[in-house]
Amino acid sequence: MSRSRKLLILGGTVLAVLGMLYGLHYAVFVEHQTLDRMGGSLAGAFAHAAERRGDDSQLALTAYRETKYDYVRQVDLHSHWIGLAMLLIVLGIVFDEVAFAERARFAIALAMLAGSIVFPLGVILQTVHKAPLGSVLAIAGSVLVIAALGATAVGFMREGAI
Amino acid sequence: MLLFGGIALVAAGMLFGDIFAVFVLHQNGGQTGQALLAAARAVAAQDPSAVNIAFAHLGNLLEDRGTKVDAHVHMIDAGYLALLLALMQPYVALSAPNKKLLAKIFLTGGLLLPVGIFLIHYVGLAYAFLPVIGWASVLADSAGVLLIVVLLVEGWGFWNYLRGRRAGPVEPELPKDRTWERRTLLSGGTVLILMGFVFGAWYAGANLYEHENREIVILKDLLDQPAGADGLADPVNAYGRLQAEKAVQIAAHSHIIEFGLLAILLSFIQPYVFLTERWKRIWVKVLLAGSVILPVFVLLELKLGLLAGGIADVGGLMVVVALVGMLVGVVRHTGSLDAEARGAR
Numbered sequence: 136m137s138r139s140r141k142l143l144i145l146g147g148t149v150l151a152v153l154g155m156l157y158g159l160h161y162a163v164f165v166e167h168q169t170l171d172r173m174g175g176s177l178a179g180a181f182a183h184a185a186e187r188r189g190d191d192s193q194l195a196l197t198a199y200r201e202t203k204y205d206y207v208r209q210v211d212l213h214s215h216w217i218g219l220a221m222l223l224i225v226l227g228i229v230f231d232e233v234a235f236a237e238r239a240r241f242a243i244a245l246a247m248l249a250g251s252i253v254f255p256l257g258v259i260l261q262t263v264h265k266a267p268l269g270s271v272l273a274i275a276g277s278v279l280v281i282a283a284l285g286a287t288a289v290g291f292m293r294e295g296a297i
Numbered sequence: 298m299l300l301f302g303g304i305a306l307v308a309a310g311m312l313f314g315d316i317f318a319v320f321v322l323h324q325n326g327g328q329t330g331q332a333l334l335a336a337a338r339a340v341a342a343q344d345p346s347a348v349n350i351a352f353a354h355l356g357n358l359l360e361d362r363g364t365k366v367d368a369h370v371h372m373i374d375a376g377y378l379a380l381l382l383a384l385m386q387p388y389v390a391l392s393a394p395n396k397k398l399l400a401k402i403f404l405t406g407g408l409l410l411p412v413g414i415f416l417i418h419y420v421g422l423a424y425a426f427l428p429v430i431g432w433a434s435v436l437a438d439s440a441g442v443l444l445i446v447v448l449l450v451e452g453w454g455f456w457n458y459l460r461g462r463r464a465g466p467v468e469p470e471l472p473k474d475r476t477w478e479r480r481t482l483l484s485g486g487t488v489l490i491l492m493g494f495v496f497g498a499w500y501a502g503a504n505l506y507e508h509e510n511r512e513i514v515i516l517k518d519l520l521d522q523p524a525g526a527d528g529l530a531d532p533v534n535a536y537g538r539l540q541a542e543k544a545v546q547i548a549a550h551s552h553i554i555e556f557g558l559l560a561i562l563l564s565f566i567q568p569y570v571f572l573t574e575r576w577k578r579i580w581v582k583v584l585l586a587g588s589v590i591l592p593v594f595v596l597l598e599l600k601l602g603l604l605a606g607g608i609a610d611v612g613g614l615m616v617v618v619a620l621v622g623m624l625v626g627v628v629r630h631t632g633s634l635d636a637e638a639r640g641a642r
Contacts, residue, residue: 174352221377291480
């Protein structure tokens with residue numbers, strides 16, 4: 136088995152386990168409480184408005200916004216890590232059919248793995264008061280994945296594979 | 298076992314998604330808008346208890362919708378993982394009985410996970426031992442643990458394979474061929490995924506933050522109680538439109554990527570699809586056409602309305618039909634192997 140295939144399959148498996156463990160931890164210890172807080176703060180904003188307590192209503196709406204911002208990114212981390220892991224494993228199985236030299240294939244595989252780790256990590260960093268760094272990592276990671284996937288598509292279409 | 302179980306889980310998950318889209322999704326969206334309007338009217342009437350009732354109803358509707366979407370997604374993803382594990386088996390250094398046991402555990406977990414998620418809305422907190430986690434959640438989480446355990450053991454088996462260990466009879470590697478079906482599915486699938494990634498990046502850059510900001514602006518409008526005949530209806534409608542915009546863009550992004558993955562996975566099993574070349578090509582074309590039609594027309598739903606929604610559902614059905622067509626070919630292949638074995642005896 137070539138180095139590029141090993142990297143994609145092993146890296147993908149580790150990433151899938153990581154994504155699932157993170158999802159399990161989040162579902163058991165965080166998600167239910169977060170959903171309660173999110174729903175509660177939105178309902179609170181409306182209830183306070185009905186009581187004509189404008190400032191409390193505003194605070195509750197802000198709490199809703201912040202909780203939802205976190206929730207969306209936590210779920211994105213879980214789903215993107217697992218989704219990208221599956222893609223890595225699938226491509227790992229068939230990567231020898233990418234019609235480039237093994238050195239180039241390894242570089243593409245490395246870029247894809249690095250991007251798959253960094254992109255969701257950047258998304259989650261946006262929730263811990265490191266938004267600029269998180270955004271930079273998320274953009275860099277997604278660019279890496281897209282470029283590597285584009286190169287893979289070209290490799291599949293080229294003559295001379297296998 | 299993993300091959301059949303995987304394709305069956307994917308087909309069942311897609312069929313469930315189609316049924317959900319036709320019979321639940323739009324009705325649920327309409328009811329959610331009504332619940333939000335009721336909450337806004339309760340604010341106008343200065344009635345906090347009515348606000349709480351409206352939000353309890355709203356939460357119920359969102360849970361109903363969310364658990365069904367999650368059941369659909371998790372069933373398909375479990376199917377994909379089962380297919381992946383099937384393809385990885387030649388590289389997993391474990392004994393045949395252990396592999397069989399792991400496959401059974403994985404498929405059991407893959408089935409129980411979406412079932413558990415689906416039941417969360419109906420079981421709720423009945424007889425729950427914790428204040429926020431019901432028995433259906435426990436079932437779903439336990440099934441998730443089963444999947445993780447199997448993946449860890451399979452990963453360990455793969456690690457052993459890389460270190461040169463072998464155990465028992467090893468499954469043959471997938472035959473490498475360059476037939477039209479394989480190349481088309483492989484390159485078509487990769488292009489679909491690439492399109493999905495580019496669209497996702499565009500959505501994150503152009504729309505994600507704008508949608509989040511717009512939601513808060515609309516909610517503030519509702520809380521400020523605008524005057525006039527359509528004072529409340531306007532922001533409620535704007536909220537509904539925003540939710541629809543988000544839903545179709547996320548659905549287009551995720552579906553086109555999932556179909557791309559499916560196409561690549563199906564390219565591997567083409568040597569085992571025992572059909573004439575003509576039929577194999579037909580199913581490949583139907584699958585790829587459906588994979589483009591569904592996400593494109595989901596996106597067009599906001600402009601073309603239910604017509605686009607109907608066409609998108611047809612696209613989903615095309616993928617399911619192509620999947621079943623290929624599954625029939627795989628069944629025929631195993632049947633032919635059995636017949637050959639009987640002939641040899």
